[in-house]
Amino acid sequence: MPATRSRFLTIAAAVAAIFGLLTVVLGGRALFGGVDMGAVVPFVLWFNFVAGFAYVLAGIGLWRRARWAPMLSLGIAVATAAVFAAFLWHVLSGGAWEARTMGAMILRTGIWAAIAALVLRCKKA
Secondary structure, three states, X not given: OOOOOOHHHHHHHHHHHHHHHHHHHHHHHHHHOOOXXXXXXXXXXXXXXXXXXXXXXXXXXXXXXXXXXXXXXXXHXXXXXXXXXXXXXXXXXXXXXXXXXXXXXXXXXXXXXHHHHHHHHHHHO
């Protein structure tokens, strides 16, 4: 990566880290806070909670221009898309689910696809 961080890379790093912190806090509250979240899909909730730590790590790596950060971002995007696909299978198979989970998975998949595409493009430049 270049010696100076582009504005887009700075924004991607900040979004990744902040999104990760929010994911850990909100996911932790949903998992351990005793709050009734409705028809949650446990594997999605656990994946998102654990992935939140990876989001923070990716954000730090992108900020520091670590060589491994673009591949971690791509790995997060691919893993999120895979969990989203499994969630869709769950929904289409008649499993219980919440509309907010659908929205959250669309948002997560979109954000990480965009971050991965951006940082991989910056890496090639």
